[in-house]
Amino acid sequence: MGSDCLFCRIVAGEIPATVVRETDTTLAFRDIDPKAPVHILVIPKEHYADIATLAQGDPALAADVLATSAAVAEDEGLLGDGFRLMFNTGAYGGQEVFHVHAHLLGGAPLGPMLARDLA
Ligand code: 5GP
Ligand code: ZN
Numbered sequence: 001m002g003s004d005c006l007f008c009r010i011v012a013g014e015i016p017a018t019v020v021r022e023t024d025t026t027l028a029f030r031d032i033d034p035k036a037p038v039h040i041l042v043i044p045k046e047h048y049a050d051i052a053t054l055a056q057g058d059p060a061l062a063a064d065v066l067a068t069s070a071a072v073a074e075d076e077g078l079l080g081d082g083f084r085l086m087f088n089t090g091a092y093g094g095q096e097v098f099h100v101h102a103h104l105l106g107g108a109p110l111g112p113m114l115a116r117d118l119a
């Protein structure tokens with residue numbers, strides 16, 4: 001994927017980001033347009049388009065993304081009051097960047113899971 005993918009370019013250091021944690025396989029950095037006091041994106045360094053592709057293709061790497069998310073949540077002091085971990089996926093999910101990323105959101109009550117009830 002590489003040069004066509006925004007988050008691959010962040011992994012490569014070609015686009016700056018405020019990195020809060022890095023492991024051999026994952027990177028966590030602050031969202032450029034935060035929607036909550038804490039809004040961090042957690043990604044695998046390797047390119048997978050979305051969480052379904054990642055979980056089916058490399059479950060151990062998906063687990064690494066979760067473990068890094070938990071470590072960042074702890075670093076950010078979110079474990080006591082709670083937080084939300086979210087993978088927007090595909091068109092209905094509102095995904096805009098097609099390199100899988102967990103949104104880690106917290107630091108304030110986050111309100112309902114969806115803006116409105118669609119059921
Ligand atoms: P999605 O809608 O795909 O789930 O979320 C993409 C997220 O990436 C958005 O929250 C957006 O603010 C964030 N984003 C887009 N471009 C950049 C960037 O260049 N740097 C950082 N740090 N975040 C970005
Ligand atoms: Zn990528």
